Amino acid sequence: MISFDGTAVTSHADFASPPEMKNYGESYTPPADVLDGKFYSSQFGFLADGFISLDAGTAIWIEMTSATPGLEVYEGGMRMMRDMHTYAPIFGTDGSDTTWKWNGMMHHPWFAATNPGNYSADFNIYIGDEITGAALSGYVPSTVTLEWVTVPAPTSASILGLGGLVGMRRRRH
Numbered sequence: 001m002i003s004f005d006g007t008a009v010t011s012h013a014d015f016a017s018p019p020e021m022k023n024y025g026e027s028y029t030p031p032a033d034v035l036d037g038k039f040y041s042s043q044f045g046f047l048a049d050g051f052i053s054l055d056a057g058t059a060i061w062i063e064m065t066s067a068t069p070g071l072e073v074y075e076g077g078m079r080m081m082r083d084m085h086t087y088a089p090i091f092g093t094d095g096s097d098t099t100w101k102w103n104g105m106m107h108h109p110w111f112a113a114t115n116p117g118n119y120s121a122d123f124n125i126y127i128g129d130e131i132t133g134a135a136l137s138g139y140v141p142s143t144v145t146l147e148w149v150t151v152p153a154p155t156s157a158s159i160l161g162l163g164g165l166v167g168m169r170r171r172r173h
C-alpha cells in the first residue's frame with residue numbers, strides 16, 4: 001500500500017507470514033516461460049492507498065535496494081489481466097534497471113527464484129523525475145521489505161485432487 005501526502009511517501013506491506021513461492025513444475029507459453037522451473041509468486045502487489053496527486057514532471061519510482069541473491073522479478077500487472085503482463089525483467093533482474101516507474105495502478109510483479117529458500121527484498125519508494133527517475137529533493141521517501149518462502153514442488157498426487165483431474169479432462173477434450 002503506497003500513499004503520498006504531497007511531501008512524504010508512505011508504504012506498508014500487509015502479511016501475517018511470508019507468502020509462498022511455489023514451483024508447479026509447469027511450462028508456460030512465452031513470455032511467461034521466464035517462470036519455467038522456478039518457484040514464483042505474484043501475491044504482492046503495489047497498490048495506491050487512497051488518491052495520489054503528483055506534482056508536474058514527477059513520478060513515483062520504486063527501487064529494489066537489496067534482495068536475497070537469486071531473487072528475480074518480472075513485470076506483471078493486475079492479476080486478472082495476465083494476458084497483458086510483459087514478464088520483462090525488472091528491479092535488476094537480467095541487468096535491468098534497479099528502479100522501476102510505478103504508474104499508480106495496481107501492479108503485481110512476478111517474484112521468482114530457482115533455488116529453494118527464504119527470500120526478502122528491500123524497496124525504496126520515492127518521488128523522482130518522471131523521465132529519468134532521479135530522486136528529487138523536498139520529498140520524503142519510504143522503505144518497505146517483502147518476504148517469501150519457497151515450498152517444494154508438489155507431487156503429482158497432491159496436485160491432482162479431484163478438482164484438478166476434472167479440470168484437466170475438460171481442457172483435453
Ligand SMILES: [Cu+2]
Nearest residue numbers: 045079106108
Ligand atoms: Cu491486487
